Amino acid sequence: MNINTQIEFNKIQEIWAELASTDHAKEKISEANAILDEMDLRKELRDTTDSREMIEKLGNPPLQNVTEMKEIILVAEKDDCLTPYQLERVENVLVGTERLKDFLARGKQFNNPLAFYDENLDDIKELREEIVSQIRNEDVVDRASKILFDIRNKIRxxxxxxxxxxxxxxxxxKDVMADSFYVLRSGRVCVPVKKEYKFKIPGSVIDKSSTGNTLFVEPVGVSKYFEEIELLRIEEENEVYRILYTLSAMVADVVPILEENVRMIEKLDYIFSKGKLSIDLDCVEPKINTERRMVLKKARHPLMDKEINVPLDVSLGVKCSGDGSGEEASYEEINENTEVIRGIVITGPNTGGKTVAIKTVMLNSLMAQCGLxxxxxxxxxCMNSNYLCDIGDGQNLSENLSTFSAHIKNVLEILKQVNKDSFVIMDELGxxxxxxxxxxxxxxxxxxxRKSEANFLVTTHYPEVKEYADKTVGIVNARMTFDRETLKPTYKMVIGEAGESCAFYIADTLGMPEEMLKVAIEAAYGKGAVENYEFRNKEKVANKASSKIVKIKKTKKKPNNIISYNIGDSVMVSPDKKIGIVCASANEKGVLRVQIAGRKIWINQKRVKLLVKAEELYPEDYDFSIIFDSVEHRKLSHDMGRKYVEEALVYDSDNS
Incomplete structure (x- = not known):
């Protein structure tokens, strides 16, 4: 993960970029990184201070985006013709340059070093006046030249x-006209003539109405003026191009000056954006050293509300004093017999501000080394050769990394890069x-x-790590304080004291029963710790009545020998999806008889789907032989019921 994202420096860059006007400055801000040259860094910090002072005394400078100007310069260098719009942009930039010069000049009364940048700006008044007198509203004005003025008068x-x-x-x-006014068609003046009188008006038919009853005719007397205007337009265009080429040549002659103006505007925009950021975030100029000393007093996280943020004091690379706050030590004073704090182990309750604290220190340090x-x-x-951090769980499913694996991967990468000039922060170590x-x-x-001699801050909950820090030279404990009455962290850091997670105290206050806490404390610290703990909540675990789940009552499945279909039921037979009528109920094997298209078949009831029950289709005591038997069969059956007949009824297993 990018370190700028981990410590939220990218959010500072976003705020910073909003304060810049030019694309160049915004791009430079997005690429801002720690400056490693001490001379360059001190100059950048001086520029930030000077720009803030000038803004506070004179207001924001008149800066503008000059990206388009770079494109115009490229066109002018090729001796191409600039458009009226491009020439107006040149004039606007020159006006902005003049205003910026005046702004900087006013800063000289305060002896502000930035004010003397006005000597590198040239507003080229001659070119600006020429453009103003000949170009307006993205067009060449009539009085740009006497010839153009005469041509346009003749056109009018x-x-x-x-x-x-x-x-x-x-x-x-009037009698041959379809209307009482002329119209424009294809740029020509035409009169509306009724179709039947088209030969009454000599001229050319230019267009006709949608109905075809009206013709739009350009009379001969009118066309001669149109031809005259067309010739004048060609003369006008030639004269306009001559004027534009002349102005373009003037721009090309001063390209080096324009390039220097653009360069200075972009540079000043970047410098003043740092001053604006300093004012917006209520910052101060830091001191810079190369002696591995870092002392922050009342440091705030720049992205947090100043009214609610609790400032903290942090010291690294200084001698350790009795109260743990640290006493500043010069480079000459530091020797092998001097105990110098190189690392701080921060402990305390969850959401107590440990992560914010280490981010605050690194963020301020990086801002300072970027010239802010x-x-x-x-x-x-102090200046740092690199900034290394491990914050967040880093879990990555695509790379099959667990929280611990991600931490270890980051930690090992940090240990490969760390040196005595590094600054390292690690959250929830181990x-x-x-x-x-x-x-x-x-x-x-x-x-x-510790062996690398780098400055570092880490957070942890392990008591053994606190003991290690307490016994090791060059490392000191620190704790984030906690209000036991409100159960809220105070976000204050006390250096020189180890903190506690307060998990048992919070759980006890919030109502965890004594019997549960005893088990937890004994598991963590042994039986002795249970005896010394003062329990506040004596209640036992009591289960509250909760809602019950209502399950669906399961019904027993019918055995296969249960008949599901009755004679006369309308059914669909799969897989052909043919419609039939049940003519014999299912037997013990689940096979029933269905009449389909004049024939009867035996089929397993699993392949049959009920469509309409018989009682919905037929009246009670309906004679189904009407459907299932032929006329001859029914007549013979009737005769056999009332007298002796020689014929016999024969039932086929497949057909009747």
């Missing part, structure tokens, strides 16, 4: 004569696995960081 005169002539023809030929001011009351920050093994790994990692 010819247009008026053409319209006057058309109106005269309409008045003199920091959100502290005072800050003395978490995500068996506590005993995780604790061992946490101690081993801390030992490696």
């Amino acid at each position: 005169s010819a247009e008026n004569n053409m319209k006057t002539k058309a109106e005269q023809i309409i008045r003199n030929n 001011h920091v959100t502290c009351k005072e800050a003395d920050i 978490s995500g696995t068996d506590p005993a093994e995780g604790m061992g790994i946490a101690v081993a990692v801390l030992e490696e960081l």
